Amino acid sequence: ALEYQKAAAEFTATDKLTPEDKVTHHNNFYEFGAQKSQPAEYARNFKVDPWYLKVDGQVNNNLLLDNDDLFKQFDLEERIYRLRCVEAWSMVIPWVGFPLASLLKKADPKSSAKYVAFETLYDPKRMPGQSNRFLGGGIDYPYVEGLRMDEAMHPLTMLAVGLYGKALPGQNGAPVRLVVPWKYGFKSIKSIVSIKLTTTEPPTTWNKLAPQEYGFYANVNPKVDHPRWSQASERRITTGGLFASNRIATLPFNGYADEVASLYKDMDLTRYY
Amino acid sequence: MTQNQKVFTLKTFIHLAALTPVIWLYLSAFSDGLGADPVQYVIHFTGKGALNLLLITLCVSPLAQKFKQGWLMQVRRLLGLYSFFYAVLHLANFILFDLQNNWSLFINEVIKRPYITIGMVALLLLTALSVTSFNALRRKMGRNWQKLHNWVYVILLLVCVHYIWSVKANISQPLIYFMLAFVLLALRYKKFSRILPSSR
Numbered sequence: 136a137l138e139y140q141k142a143a144a145e146f147t148a149t150d151k152l153t154p155e156d157k158v159t160h161h162n163n164f165y166e167f168g169a170q171k172s173q174p175a176e177y178a179r180n181f182k183v184d185p186w187y188l189k190v191d192g193q194v195n196n197n198l199l200l201d202n203d204d205l206f207k208q209f210d211l212e213e214r215i216y217r218l219r220c221v222e223a224w225s226m227v228i229p230w231v232g233f234p235l236a237s238l239l240k241k242a243d244p245k246s247s248a249k250y251v252a253f254e255t256l257y258d259p260k261r262m263p264g265q266s267n268r269f270l271g272g273g274i275d276y277p278y279v280e281g282l283r284m285d286e287a288m289h290p291l292t293m294l295a296v297g298l299y300g301k302a303l304p305g306q307n308g309a310p311v312r313l314v315v316p317w318k319y320g321f322k323s324i325k326s327i328v329s330i331k332l333t334t335t336e337p338p339t340t341w342n343k344l345a346p347q348e349y350g351f352y353a354n355v356n357p358k359v360d361h362p363r364w365s366q367a368s369e370r371r372i373t374t375g376g377l378f379a380s381n382r383i384a385t386l387p388f389n390g391y392a393d394e395v396a397s398l399y400k401d402m403d404l405t406r407y408y
Numbered sequence: 409m410t411q412n413q414k415v416f417t418l419k420t421f422i423h424l425a426a427l428t429p430v431i432w433l434y435l436s437a438f439s440d441g442l443g444a445d446p447v448q449y450v451i452h453f454t455g456k457g458a459l460n461l462l463l464i465t466l467c468v469s470p471l472a473q474k475f476k477q478g479w480l481m482q483v484r485r486l487l488g489l490y491s492f493f494y495a496v497l498h499l500a501n502f503i504l505f506d507l508q509n510n511w512s513l514f515i516n517e518v519i520k521r522p523y524i525t526i527g528m529v530a531l532l533l534l535t536a537l538s539v540t541s542f543n544a545l546r547r548k549m550g551r552n553w554q555k556l557h558n559w560v561y562v563i564l565l566l567v568c569v570h571y572i573w574s575v576k577a578n579i580s581q582p583l584i585y586f587m588l589a590f591v592l593l594a595l596r597y598k599k600f601s602r603i604l605p606s607s608r
């Protein structure tokens with residue numbers, strides 16, 4: 136079990152939680168299989184120790200954290216966030232982690248740092264989807280993601296090392312993953328080994344694969360449809376079978392508009408989707 | 409076994425093989441036994457089931473010809489109707505459980521999303537074939553019946569396109585279906601050169 140505090144109310148959604156076994160058995164993590172149930176199966180023996188997360192690029196202090204550091208260098212807190220998948224389903228998850236800003240401040244960003252580039256582990260032996268096109272969906276590995284500097288420094292943006300009070304299971308992105316609750320889930324990159332501060336906008340995996348469907352920003356937006364389905368509403372995954380499935384309206388920025396809408400105030404969000 | 413007994417046995421088997429999965433599917437779905445998202449599961453299961461049954465239906469006449477088993481043709485309609493049955497469930501799952509009876513959203517989606525549009529076109533065509541599949545109507549329609557039912561090949565291609573356009577990244581499975589469809593169409597090249605005179 137992890138040692139952590141409960142976060143302040145502003146980081147604690149009051150929606151009904153998605154049960155733990157649903158959070159851990161319904162995953163998009165193509166490194167362990169492109170079907171939702173596969174990551175739980177193929178990540179069962181995923182070893183995260185040793186693990187090295189490096190922070191470099193436009194910083195004054197390069198950092199290298201091992202698995203232990205991830206759990207000990209920062210005060211861990213539990214935050215309950217809504218997670219909205221771009222596929223129009225959503226969950227409510229109690230994460231354990233720390234603000235990404237705490238880590239970045241340690242690295243002391245230079246003023247030239249404008250973006251943050253993240254990279255997932257590339258190790259086809261440990262991540263079978265990376266060596267098997269059929270299992271891994273044939274996307275380009277390693278998985279990469281990115282944020283603008285102000286998004287990365289936002290207090291809502293966190294690095295999670297646990298959920299439901301325990302260290303992250305492999306299928307949820309062990310040992311450390313990003314959680315950006317106002318963006319579609321694919322931005323919240325899993326099993327991170329590299330964080331690099333950059334001067335230009337970094338490439339992102341789904342954007343490279345289908346730029347007309349997935350943008351760099353990927354802010355949850357009920358008014359901008361995915362080309363193949365509406366984003367105006369979502370199915371909340373809680374408990375129970377077919378009849379319990381609950382379609383609810385999708386909120387701008389996934390309900391975090393008060394906190395983050397100002398980051399995008401002069402942007403045309405239909406263009407920067 | 410007489411031929412009638414063979415037909416009866418095979419039809420019994422088809423009923424069991426087609427209905428058992430459906431009963432299992434909905435019992436599991438309502439008792440929360442299909443993973444975190446039963447909605448996606450039942451939609452995919454019935455959609456793939458409809459396509460599988462359509463492919464099996466189209467295997468009947470090449471098999472009957474190749475092995476000189478004319479009686480096999482008597483189960484083809486049943487297989488086709490089960491494909492239609494699965495396709496109707498597929499649509500019903502989408503409307504009832506995914507969109508949850510939001511009909512304006514449904515109409516919107518059919519108009520705005522090409523993969524749903526052609527899926528609906530395929531289902532409407534399949535409906536036309538299903539309601540005209542009975543012997544009395546077949547006799548009444550004469551030569552038009554065959555003309556109408558040749559649309560099954562168009563339906564097959566529409567469904568394959570519907571499938572490949574619906575997936576997010578991994579198109580390996582839909583490509584396999586395209587290959588199977590191509591084989592089944594290629595087996596009928598003589599028929600196509602007859603009904604499509606312009607291709608000569």
